[in-house]
Amino acid sequence: MTTRALEMRNIRKRFGSTEIIRGVNLSVDERERHAVIGPNGAGKSTLFNLVSGLMKPDAGSISLGGNDITGMPPWLINRRGLSRSFQVSNIFHRMSVWESVRAGVLWSAGERYAFWRDADNAREVSARTDRILADFDLSDRRDAPAGILTYAEQRALEIAITVAGGANVILLDEPTAGMSRAETDRAVALIRRVSEGRTLMIVEHDMSVVFGLADRISVLVYGEIVASGPPAEIRNNPKVREAYLGQEVH
Amino acid sequence: MTGALSMRGALARPVGRGLVTRCGAGVAVAALLVVLPLMFRSGTALTMMSLMGISIVFALSYNMLFGQTGLLSFGHAVYFGLGAYFAVHCMNAVITGGFPVPLPVIPLTGGLGGLAFAIAFGWVSTKRSGTAFAMISLGLAELVGSSVLILRSFFGGEEGVTTDRTRLPRLLGVSFGQQIEVYYLIAAWCLLCMFLMYRFTRTPLGCMCNAVRDNAERVQFVGYNPQVVRFLAFCVSGFFAGVAGGLAAIHFEIANSAYFSATQSGNVLLATFIGGSGYFFGPVIGAVLVSYLQVMLSDVTEIWQLYFGLLFIAMVVFAPQGIAGLLMMHRPLWNKGGLPKVAAAYAIALAPALVMLTGVALVIEMTYRLAVKAADGPDMTFFTIALTADHFAAWLTAGTLVVGGFVLFRLAWPVVVAAWASGESRKEHVP
Numbered sequence: 001m002t003t004r005a006l007e008m009r010n011i012r013k014r015f016g017s018t019e020i021i022r023g024v025n026l027s028v029d030e031r032e033r034h035a036v037i038g039p040n041g042a043g044k045s046t047l048f049n050l051v052s053g054l055m056k057p058d059a060g061s062i063s064l065g066g067n068d069i070t071g072m073p074p075w076l077i078n079r080r081g082l083s084r085s086f087q088v089s090n091i092f093h094r095m096s097v098w099e100s101v102r103a104g105v106l107w108s109a110g111e112r113y114a115f116w117r118d119a120d121n122a123r124e125v126s127a128r129t130d131r132i133l134a135d136f137d138l139s140d141r142r143d144a145p146a147g148i149l150t151y152a153e154q155r156a157l158e159i160a161i162t163v164a165g166g167a168n169v170i171l172l173d174e175p176t177a178g179m180s181r182a183e184t185d186r187a188v189a190l191i192r193r194v195s196e197g198r199t200l201m202i203v204e205h206d207m208s209v210v211f212g213l214a215d216r217i218s219v220l221v222y223g224e225i226v227a228s229g230p231p232a233e234i235r236n237n238p239k240v241r242e243a244y245l246g247q248e249v250h
Numbered sequence: 251m252t253g254a255l256s257m258r259g260a261l262a263r264p265v266g267r268g269l270v271t272r273c274g275a276g277v278a279v280a281a282l283l284v285v286l287p288l289m290f291r292s293g294t295a296l297t298m299m300s301l302m303g304i305s306i307v308f309a310l311s312y313n314m315l316f317g318q319t320g321l322l323s324f325g326h327a328v329y330f331g332l333g334a335y336f337a338v339h340c341m342n343a344v345i346t347g348g349f350p351v352p353l354p355v356i357p358l359t360g361g362l363g364g365l366a367f368a369i370a371f372g373w374v375s376t377k378r379s380g381t382a383f384a385m386i387s388l389g390l391a392e393l394v395g396s397s398v399l400i401l402r403s404f405f406g407g408e409e410g411v412t413t414d415r416t417r418l419p420r421l422l423g424v425s426f427g428q429q430i431e432v433y434y435l436i437a438a439w440c441l442l443c444m445f446l447m448y449r450f451t452r453t454p455l456g457c458m459c460n461a462v463r464d465n466a467e468r469v470q471f472v473g474y475n476p477q478v479v480r481f482l483a484f485c486v487s488g489f490f491a492g493v494a495g496g497l498a499a500i501h502f503e504i505a506n507s508a509y510f511s512a513t514q515s516g517n518v519l520l521a522t523f524i525g526g527s528g529y530f531f532g533p534v535i536g537a538v539l540v541s542y543l544q545v546m547l548s549d550v551t552e553i554w555q556l557y558f559g560l561l562f563i564a565m566v567v568f569a570p571q572g573i574a575g576l577l578m579m580h581r582p583l584w585n586k587g588g589l590p591k592v593a594a595a596y597a598i599a600l601a602p603a604l605v606m607l608t609g610v611a612l613v614i615e616m617t618y619r620l621a622v623k624a625a626d627g628p629d630m631t632f633f634t635i636a637l638t639a640d641h642f643a644a645w646l647t648a649g650t651l652v653v654g655g656f657v658l659f660r661l662a663w664p665v666v667v668a669a670w671a672s673g674e675s676r677k678e679h680v681p
Contacts, residue, residue: 052471074470084471092464094528103461107473111454113482119454165472 003066005030005169005199006051006082011060013043013050020046022223023060028169028216033200035214037207039243043223044203045087048173051201052084053077064169079107083167087174087203089154093147097138097157100146102129104164129164135194136160152183159191169199176206188213211235219243276445283437287430296429298545303433303440304497305521305537310447310530311490312518317527318451319483320463321376322384325391326491326518328371329364331509332394333492335405336363337499341413352421357439357496364492365485372484377477379466391515398507410506413499426500436497443490448530450486459483517544520558524565526572535573553618557611588673595669599662606655608633612648615639 006028013021020043028034036044049055051062053074061070069077083104092100102125109125111117119125133139136156141149146157159175175191176184188209191200204210210217211231218228221243227234234240286299308330315321337360344351375386398405405411416427424431450456458479461469466476499505508514517540525536543561547554569576583589612632616639619630628639637644 054467054470073475075473075475078471078473086468090465090468092461092468094464095460099457099460103457103469104472106454106457113455113458113474113478115450115453115455115482115486117454118449118452119457120452122454161468161472 003030004028004063005032005065006201007063008047008051009061009063011050011057011062013046013055013057020223021050021057024220024223024225026218026225026228028199028201030168030199031197033195033202033213033215035210035217036201036203036220037205037210037217038220042220044220045173047220048084048171048201048203052082052171078165078167081168082171083162083165083169084171085158085162085173085175087177089151089158091146091154091157091161094145096143097146097149098129098133098142100157101132101138101160101164102126104161105129105132108165108167128166132160132164136190152179155179155187156190159187159194163194167198169201170195172200172202172204174203174205176204176209184209272448279444280441283441287433293429294545296433298541300429300433300436300501301545302538302541303436304494304501305518305541306440306534307443307497308491308494308518309521309525309533309537310444311487311494313522313527313530313533314447314450314459314483314487314490316519316522317529317532318456318463319459319480321379321480321484322519323387323515324384324512324519325387325389325394325515326487327510327512327514328391328394329368329488329491330495330498330514330518331505331507332367333360333364333495334499334505334509335411335495336360336492337496338411338413338505339404341415341418341499342411344419345414345417350419353415353418353426353500354421354435354438356418356500357493360496360499361489361493364495365489368485368488368491372481372488376480376484379462379476379480383480391510391512395507395510395512398510405507406505408507410504410508412504415500415503432501436501439493439497443493444534447490451530455479455482520562524562524572526574526576528571529574529578532572532574539573551615553614556614583670583673586673586676588669588676592666592669592673595666599659599666602655602658602662604655605651606659609648609651609653609655612644612651616644616648 004027006026008024008026010023010025011021012019012023024047026036026047036047038044046055050057053069053072053076056071061068063069064077064080064082067080069080069082092103095103102119105125105128106112106119109122109128111119111122111125130139133142136159138153138156138160141153146154149157155175155178159172162172163170172191176187179187184206191202192213200213202210202213204213214231216229217231217234219226219234219237219240226239226243227237229237283303287296290296290299308326311329312323312326315323315326337356340351340359341353341356343349344356371390375383375390378386399407415432416425418426426432426435458469458474461472461474462476462479462483469476469479495505495509498509521536521540522533523536524539525534526532540558543554543558547557551557565572571579580589580592583592615630615632616637619626619639620628628641630637630639
């Protein structure tokens with residue numbers, strides 16, 4: 001039996017009187033590419049926020065590689081090997097591209113809060129930063145402030161920062177949102193490459209991306225998982241068809 | 251404008267060339283600090299340069315919070331003042347106890363005092379950022395300011411605590427009785443602190459300070475706790491503010507409540523902002539300029555603070571990147587060799603601008619004379635020119651200067667714009 005990279009057991013989250021996540025059970029195997037789909041407002045981003053520690057679940061438990069991470073702050077979860085990207089680019093606007101990616105590398109390279117070492121002299125950190133910039137086709141923009149990059153470049157930087165720390169579990173929140181067809185194809189190839197040998201969980205609206213990338217797909221509707229399985233099974237699931245035709249599920 | 255956005259930006263690479271430039275800059279600053287008192291020998295100049303050195307350390311420590319970590323503090327003088335009190339008490343303890351501690355070590359005790367209180371107060375205030383942090387800093391400044399009159403045994407009440415720097419054990423026979431000796435002591439500490447604070451910007455923590463400034467939320471998802479980053483930056487900043495306070499205590503041989511004043515906290519903010527918080531050398535320019543203006547402007551006019559305020563407003567409105575930002579804006583032009591032409595255009599626009607500003611100053615001075623100093627009569631001098639403030643001709647002159655200067659300036663401005671455009675379209679030199 002393979003180890004679970006990520007396991008959510010009966011998690012719930014309520015905002016005011018509305019319960020957004022209503023008892024989600026979801027597990028992602030190691031080295032699996034797992035997509036979460038569902039209509040707008042289904043709670044996909046909230047689910048990511050709960051797993052990555054931005055929000056705490058009201059009930060249930062979340063474990064990462066068999067260890068309980070429920071209610072932990074984001075930085076502790078990140079140090080245990082889970083890293084996420086954001087739907088709206090969430091980058092360091094005044095820092096250069098190179099500095100931004102390095103910020104993603106520093107902790108995992110053991111630099112921590114050091115204020116007695118020169119970060120520019122950390123060869124391993126610089127080498128890793130250079131490699132990631134090359135992977136993401138950002139080497140030419142290394143000295144540009146992140147804030148002046150084009151939209152597609154900012155999306156690439158967003159993912160570059162996410163994977164820079166070498167986390168085992170990567171969560172990508174709508175990585176191709178707002179991209180052209182050509183940009184999307186490039187992004188998918190890139191995501192496939194950087195998630196090689198790692199566990200990937202992805203929220204995505206573009207069905208060609210989802211079916212082209214995912215090993216398994218879970219469908220989230222009104223805070224509940226209505227189906228979970230390989231792409232072929234999901235494609236033919238009547239409940240999923242119902243949800244995507246815009247009809248009431250209940 | 252790209253360079254103007256980043257704290258270090260394009261300077262980061264290539265490393266080899268940057269290293270030579272940085273070492274060169276360090277040696278140049280050191281040489282300047284040694285040579286300056288040989289060029290300006292008067293007592294006033296020495297005092298002013300000593301104050302500038304203190305201000306540079308203080309402003310750089312402030313920018314560690316403001317420019318580097320994005321924390322707006324209204325109470326940075328707290329750590330400056332506590333550093334000064336610690337230094338004075340240490341000096342007095344050394345004198346009475348006969349400990350073998352020479353004066354040049356004393357600023358370190360000021361720094362440790364600043365650090366100790368930065369740890370205590372920072373623990374509370376850095377839990378928040380933004381407006382909440384600014385408000386807490388204001389509250390803490392009030393708290394410490396009012397305790398001066400309550401904890402008299404430590405703060406010495408309104409008179410403060412005095413000391414005598416010449417009574418400490420001598421190092422190499424230097425008594426520090428003369429201002430030139432104090433100047434070199436301050437210059438040495440200023441150089442050391444500049445070096446250390448510059449190094450700080452390049453450390454992993456220094457890099458993460460920038461990240462926290464830009465986006466504290468995202469920092470959480472690359473393994474860092476932004477609260478810890480803010481707290482550590484606050485402590486380091488408090489240490490250097492304390493060193494600056496220790497230097498001030500040595501210079502003035504007294505520590506009193508003025509060190510904690512809101513003016514002190516405000517001045518360091520103004521100096522940092524006017525100099526340019528986005529660059530390491532910005533606060534250095536700001537500290538030098540503000541110290542100079544405080545001494546020289548107050549000699550020229552009684553209402554120098556008004557002009558100081560106008561300067562600040564003008565900077566906020568027209569050049570929020572500060573003087574350093576204005577200078578760095580010209581870097582691409584410099585690279586393309588278009589700077590001489592632009593400089594010539596500036597000279598053309600500067601003349602009417604000065605005429606206009608003279609007119610504005612004349613209006614302000616005459617208004618002040620008539621409204622506030624009415625008892626002294628309307629006869630006054632303006633830049634050695636005698637005039638009568640309630641005379642129509644004087645106001646007509648002032649009005650002509652303002653309006654005429656403004657019109658000519660607007661006419662001259664297109665020359666500057668054209669010079670910029672032609673400079674920017676030049677091909678870049680191959681380095």
